[in-house]
Amino acid sequence: MNISRSHPRPSPRRGLRSLQARTRALGLLLLTSLVACGQDEPPSRPSIDESSARELSVGKLVGFTSEDGAHVWRGIPFAQPPIGDLRWRAPRSAKAWAGTLEALEFGSPCIQYAGPAGRSEGLEDSDTLGSEDCLTLNVFAPPSTPENAPTGSHRLPVMLWIHGGGNSIGSALLYDASRLAVSQDVIVVTIHYRLGVFGWFAHDAVAGANATAEDQSGNFGTLDTIAALEWVQEHISDFGGDPERVTVFGESAGGSDTFAMLVSPRAAGLFHRAIVQSGSGDLIKLEAAQNWIDDTESGHVHSSNEVLLALLLADGTAADRDTGRQTITSWTPTQVSDYLRGKTPTELLSLYGGGFGGMYDTPKLIRDGVVLPKLDPRESFSLGAYNAVPVIFGTNRDEVKLFAAFGSKDVARIGIIPLWFKNERMYHLTAEYGTKFWKARGVDEAAAAITSAGRAPAFAYRFDWDEEGKMLWFDLSPLLGAAHAFEIPFVFGGLAFGPVTDNIFPESSRPAARILSDQMMSYWGQFAYTGDPGRGRDGNLPQWKNWGADPGQFLIFDTPADGGLRLSAETLTTQTVLEQIANDDRFETSKERCTVYWDIYRFNGRLSLEEFKTIDGGICKDFEGA
Structure with a gap:
């Protein structure tokens, strides 16, 4: 969306309102990570494309053709x-449906706080958004009729995307995968x-x-x-996909x-x-997911027992913590289950x-010993368990700045609106x-552990683009x-931030950003095909070597103005970062x-x-923080 710049000069008061509105829009978009949608508002109901008709074992369905030319089923x-x-x-497995499912609209997001994303619907941040009836998926594919959909050895690799949002907010509605698919x-x-x-x-x-081991695990989102x-x-073969070449990919919580x-x-x-x-x-x-906070092995402040107690206190069933715990002890499991x-x-x-x-x-992603092992993932990797x-691990060079921009004491603000740096040196250091x-934690130690086990290759990257x-x-x-x-937006190819797209991607940086996006999609696509990003789908990009290869441990993604695609050996461990501080x-x-150490203690959990x-x-x- 292009924002017109040919307006009369506003009055100071109107100018401030304009600044507040546009900066608030930036803040809200970034706070909810609406960086993949490329849409300024929820999409309208599209028209059926009969060539997208498919028949699955659970029923017939029909989708539509997106603006980027993909067949889409929502x-x-x-x-x-x-x-x-x-x-x-x-x-539990989905039941078959009768007739033809018109797969034109997204299913409901899973229940969550409305947050800033709900304001467009007139909701307060503390209101709820979505439904518990939410277990749906969406398919994006290069267009084909039912008769010429790829089959056999011509079936296409599949990439399954898991959205982010702290495993407590977010939805698939934000991600248009049409360009990546096509x-x-x-x-x-x-x-x-x-x-x-x-x-x-x-x-x-x-x-x-009569619960299964999975029912007892607590890991329902994972399941x-x-x-x-x-x-x-x-079912993916019915869309032309290859069930033997499936890539799982996700960002942040995903x-x-x-x-x-x-x-x-x-x-x-x-x-x-x-x-x-x-x-x-x-x-x-x-x-931690189950115990009381005052148990010998302390539970999380929102462990299942603490949540149960808080509900009893909230609805007046118990007057205080002691009577609440006595009530819980007196109840049968059926009473507890019915209450919850x-x-x-x-x-x-x-x-x-x-x-x-x-x-x-x-508590999320619980090491229950059934769905998820008792060990830390990096320990599982190093043991080959x-x-x-093949895995790609990556982070962005300035991850924390998304959160710091709207929360750091080193930035002056009105509300969440950043105005100027109060201490730019400490902002960057923190x-x-x-x-x-x-x-x-998320890249170097994980890639090193997988490489040491020798069972499959690991690749790594760092995303450095900063040309806002x-x-x-x-x-x-x-x-x-x-x-x-x-x-x-580089991985999905949208390069859009809704109403603040021109601020994030000014005209001067857009051509180089488009090239970088094409390069990233090419590497992701080649990895989906072969398990090795290599030189990308067309074979014309720098060789992305696996972790441990000489020279370099990871690939940096950037435009030529800031060094372009290149390998780096600047690897880290928890201990080396502490030594650097x-x-x-x-x-x-x-x-x-100590401010930096304190943030590591509070947010990284490594101290x-x-x-x-x-x-x-x-x-x-x-x-003083301690």
Whole structure:
């Protein structure tokens, strides 16, 4: 969407309102990571294209042709609605439908806080958005009639996308995979999966007497993704896809969900390559997901027992913590189950309070020992105890700046609107080390562990593009840089941020950005075909070598103005990042250094409180944040 610049000069008051509106639009779009849609509003209902008619074993369906020329089928159910008694149970196979499904509209997002994304629908941030009946997927494919759809050895590779959003917000509605599918001659599937407390909740009582091991795992959102992969195995051939060449890829929480696919025994054989974009791979212990916060092994503040107690206090069933625990002890498992399943989504979500963009903190990706192993993924990788397929791991050079731009004390703001830097040096330092920890954990240590096991190759990248424009006087390049999620429009080919597209992609940077997007799609497509990104689909790009190859460990994605595509050996570990902080002379005081350590303790989980207080000779023992 082009924003006209040929307006009369506004009055100062009108100019401020215009600045606030446009900057707020930028903030809200970035807060909800609406970077892949390329749409300014929800898409209207398209017209049926009869050439997209397909017949599956569960029923007939018909889709449409997108503006980029792909055949698209939306809102296909891949599991039964997880409502009523199926809340907090493993997904059950979808039932057949009668007649022809007009697959023209997306299924409902899974239930979540409305957050900033809901304001276009007149919702408050704390309102709920979506439905528990949400287990649908969407298929994007190069166009073909039923008669000439690829078959046999001509079937196309499949790429299954897992959206991000902290595993508590987000949906597939934001991602138009048409350009990726058509340009790379692949089939892309995007999915919905249960989020937050509906997707991950481990409590013995809700499983029931006849529960399966999966029902008891608490990993329902993870099992939804596995169910979508099972659907692909059964039905994707009807769309011309090859069930023997399936790539799982996802960003942020979707990247961590991809980590989960790599280590889940239940996902074995359902996919053949994986791409982790900005995923941490951090899974939580079962004890943390279940225990009370005052147990010997402390539970998460929103563990299943703590949630149950909070509900009793909220509705007046219990007057205080002690009587609430006594009530829970006196109830049978059936009473507990009936009570929890009787709560509405609004009642459940009211316990949390939406955080950044509507995200909220609850135990997710639970190391239950059935769906997900008890070990940390990197330990599983190093032991070779994982689904050994080729993997790409990557992060963006300035991941943390997406969050810092709207939350750092080093930026002056009105509300969430950034105005100018208060301390630009510390803004960059804090973002740099937060991002380095992200890379060490989510890329370098993971790729090194897989390489050491020797069962499958690992590849790595860093996304460095930072050629944004301005929001009036504020240069967005230093504020955002190569921020979290900014690689998504390059991977999907949309290069759009809705009403602020001209600010993120000014005319001067757009041609080079388009070339970089084409290069990234080419590598992703080649990886989907062969399990090796190589030189891209056309064979004309620099060779992307696997981790451990000489020279370089990972590929940097950037435009020629900033060095272009190139290999780098600047690898990191948790320990080397801590050493860099200790020896970095850009910090002017111990308090500044401790501020970065404190952020690592709070957000990265790689330091205990005791380690924080004793690190670097104990310089942080009296830090006011602790």
